[in-house]
Every structure is written in C-alpha cells, then in structure tokens.
Amino acid sequence: PGLLFTSCAWVDTLHHQPVGLVPSPSWIPRLLSGERVELKPFTSGQEGATPGLLVFSPEGDHVALTSHTGELVVYDTGDWREALRITEPLSAPAASVEFVDEVIVLASRDGSERRAWSVTTRLELPAPARPPGRVRARDGSLSADYGDDHVVTVLDAKGEPTTTLVTEQNVVTVAAFSYDSKLLATGGMHNTVCLWDLQYRVLIRSFVAHQRVTGVTFSPDDRYVASTGNNELRIWRVGDGQILRALKSPDFLGPVAWSPDGRWIAVVHVHSDGDFAGTVVFHPTPSVTSQRA
Secondary structure, eight states: OOOOOSSSSSOOOOOOOOOEEEEEOOOOEETTTTEEEEEEOOOOTTOOOOEEEEOOOSSSSSEEEEETTEEEEETTTTOOOEEESOOOSSSOHHHHEEETTTEEEEEOSSSSSSEETTTTTTEEEEOOOOOOOEEETTSSEEEEEEESSEEEEEEESSEEEEEEOOOSSSSSSEEEETTSSSSEEEESSSSSSEETTTTTTEEEEEEOOOOOOOOEOOTTTTTTTEEEEETTEEHHHHOOOOOEEEEESEEEEEEEEEESSSSSSEEEOOOTTTTTTOEEEEOOOOOGGSSSO
C-alpha cells in the first residue's frame, strides 16, 4: 500500500526523444500509454524562460510551473492540456507557489505580494491568507523559510518559528516536507541532501548526492526521496539511505516533484544546446519496491 506503480519499465537513462507535440493554444503531447510526457511550457531561446518552480496539486490532477521571468502555467495531468497561463503574475518572479484546493497561489519572497487564480474558471480571486515560508507541509501545519544562508527556519500554522535547523550547506536553495509532515529534506550549494526529524529537531540522515542539489521531493508514502543536481536524478530509500536509482542525463536537471498519486516523477531539464526554455519531463514512477527494496 502507498505508492501506485505503473507496470512500465523505468528507463536507465534520461536521454530522451520528445513526444510528438501538436501546435495549439498550448502544447499538447500525444501521450503513448506507459511512456513519459514532455512539456515545453515557455518560449524557446529566451534567457530566463527556464522552468523554475514545479508543484503538483494535492490530488495530482494539476501541475503548476513558473519561469525565471515570472510566467505561470498550469496543466491538467489527465489530458495534459493547458488549464491556466498568466504572463506577469507578480512584479518579480514568485518565490513560492502552492495549490489551495483548486486555487493556485503565488507569493513574493517576503510575502508582501500575493495573487491567486481559480484553475477551473481562470479568474483571479482574493489571495487566501497564508503564513510565510517558501515551502509548506501538505496539511498546512508547518512551513519552512530559507535561502539566505545555511539556516532553515520551520514555522507553525500561525507563522511563528518553532525550529531552527543549521545545515551543512553554505546556502539552502531547496526543501521539501514529507507527506506526513514529520520530516524535512533540504539541499543547496553543498553536495548533500539533509534529512531532518522535525519532532526531535535533529539531523537523522545525510545523502552525499550532487555537486549542487537543485531539487528534492518525497514519494507519497514517504519511503523514498528523489533528488536532482547537475545532470543526475537519484532516488534514495529513507530508511537506510541506499541509492535505488542514479540516472544520468545530457541536460542540466533542475527542480523535481513526485506526484501525490504516485504516477509521475517530474523533472526540469535545461538543454545543453542553449535552448533556455528547457523541458519538463514526467517519467512514469519506477517500481523501486521491486528492486533491492
């Protein structure tokens, strides 16, 4: 119980050929059963249009992406059609993006600027009040703020600091809560993914991962962590820190997200050919429990 695995084999390389794309008001891939999906949400050849933040909705039926220039796009993961696109949601690129039911909320780094849109109606709505923090626990009980140094501040639902975590990284750039809100994974400029127990406020495990960690995410059952950095995706088992997959790509890999329904691991690829826009690749979840589990 927990993860929902597809019956398709997990490829041992991230070198890929694009799924056929049909020009339309949005990019709509022809999804072949059991194969990865590739989306190119932002205009090619424009520096800063690289996909940045990558977030699934709580049910996994939508995924939101922002570019480094600030553009927002939301896709329906059922048919991969574009559900929403906002070209200039904030005066500066968003530091956080989250779903509150079927509402997508973007916020600036200091929280002073917040905007929200309905994914179903595409209408702007009053942004719900949310405590500060760049990432939030699934149940809303905790959030984490980081990015200026090697310190991560964990806040409660009212925005009050509860825990200060001092990491080995000189600058923390990515973090993710486990689905049960008991663990926090962090990564950054240092080559280590740190795993924190939030109840006891201690570092319980560290994974020597990448030269620079660009993304971390938990599986829906909290048994695994996926991390990205440079040109590699790694999947770790939380219980003992064992690497279950170490997959190379010719591209630079950015943020990573594991869908709440367990179907997909989404990874941002920035191509080495100078195409700044990059691609978001949705890989069918590997059957990690069937090999060395």
